[in-house]
Amino acid sequence: MKILLIHQNFPGQFLHLAPALAARGHEVLALTDKNNSRTAPVPVMRYDHKAQVVDPGQCRLGRNYTQMSDRGVTVARACLRWREDKGYIPDVIFGHSGWGETLFLKEVWPEAKLLVYAEFYYKGRGADVGFDPEFSPRTFDQVLIAQGRTAHLGQSLLHADAGLSPTEWQASTYPPALRRNIEVIFDGVETDRLKPDPTAAVTLPNGRVIRAGDEVLTFVNRNLEPYRGYHTFMRALPDVMAARPEAQVVIVGGDDVSYGQPPKEGKWKEIFLSEVRDRLDMSRVHFMGKVPYPTFVSLMQVSRAHAYLTYPFVLSWSMMESMGAGALVVGSDTAPVREVIRHGENGLLVDFFDVAAWSRTLTEALAHPERFTALRQAARQTVLDRYDLKSVCLPRTVDWVESFGPK
Known part of the structure; x- marks a missing residue:
């Protein structure tokens, strides 16, 4: 059958699905923004x-919908020309709903089945908004703004035949009337690549080489920002480094903002580093910036303790991948993380805001790695059983997409 995948930054979540569908004999095409320069596994x-x-x-509150629907109109007009000029009619369309691209596609191809990737539905209460009063005040206006941001997400799923969310918690952010139409399948972890490696090594910016077995504390995110707990982690570091004088701390992430508001001045990285710099041995703190994926994999294989924090928001792929690599994940005790990590069984959970508890827990993890061997093994087994790309997630997603094809 003819399958059209849509994502403004393709391949995105379709990185593995697109070639898998093509390998099964389907005619798979992708539609993406002209400015997207990423390599695609199928014709674009x-x-x-x-x-x-x-x-x-x-x-006012319609600002977000205006931006998203503008993109939706651009996509719909491009697709209409495609249909009229080339006669192209897909059997199944699967697009990410986050940027409005799928909003009007049923008006172009009413005969096609429309599937949307339903990643997150903004909420004024019970999720990210107001979670961290230091940066997101709990005001009624913020609740209204969050509700206003859902218009295009609700419309996208309302006009779709079905939706797909990567986690149960992310699916639960949708109202019950929409949640009923969502299947939950994670994107998948390449466990044949993300696996323990006792020979793993990473060269740090200063030339030092760290290896599996070394005392290494890691923190990884796309960008260093409050949504992913960078401030809590940095505030916990002085006590950790004082207690563990041989520990090397490796921090991966850019200086931009992926989620939430930027600071009024400067960058979050420097703001929180400046809070604690005079209490840190900076020769043992290594900021890597954004790293190539193979470096990330090796770093997770080297890590003795990996700190992962997030607001109640979209769960990072990196947390699941670190578990697959056999890392000991010390995670924030927030809903997205609790869905995967069970405290004392396959990882450790710490209150997002309890800086002293973070210091104690990370120090213990670095000091006594032998105590947590079973947790590391259980973390990888969790990923193998529930989130493995090739044996679990990809086959389920392929079956789900194919179930909407012509009968």
Whole structure:
């Protein structure tokens, strides 16, 4: 059958699904933004979206919907031309709903089945908004803003035939009337690549080589920011490093903002580093910036303790991958993490805001690695049993997509 995958930053979540569907004999095409330069595993068509400046004073709570629906209109018009000029009609469309690309596709191809990747539904209460009062005040206006941001997400799923979410908790953020139409399948972890390796080594920026078995504490995120607990981690570091004078701390992440608001001045990285710099041995703190994927894999294989924190928000692939590599994950005791990590069984959980508890737990993990061997093994087994790409997640996703094909 003909399958169209849509993502403004393709391949995104379709990295493994696209070639898997093609390998099964389906005609798979992708549609993405003209400015996306990422390598694609299947043939790609592009749309040219020129975002218009939106006046928040005029749009008010409709600002987000205006931006998303503008992109949706661009995509729909491009698809209509594609249909009229080339006669292209897909059997199944599967697109990420986050940027509005799928909003109007049923108007172009009413005969096609439309599936959406339903990653997260913004909530004014019970999720990220107001979770961290230091950066997100618990005000009624913030609740209204969050609700206003859901318009395109609700519309996308309402007009779709079905949705797919990567975790139960992320699916639960959708209202019950929409949640009923969502299947839960994680994207998958390549456990044949993400696995323990006693020979793993990583060269740090100063030339030092760290190896599996060394005393290494890791923290990894796309960007270093409050949503992913960078501030809590940095505030816990002085006591950890004082207690463990041989520990090397490796921090991976960029200086930009992926989620939430940017600081009024400067970068989050420097703001929180400056809080504690005078209490750290900076010769043992290694900021790597953004690293190639093979470096990340080796780092997880080297790590003695891996700190992962997140607001109640989208769960990071890196946490699941670190578990697959056999790392001891010390995670924040927040809903997305609790879905996967059971404290004392396959990892450790610490209150997101309890800096002293983070210091104690990380120190213990570094000091007594032998105590946590069973947790490391259980973490990998969790991923093998529930989140393995090739044996669990990819076959389930392929079956799900194919179930919407012509009968």
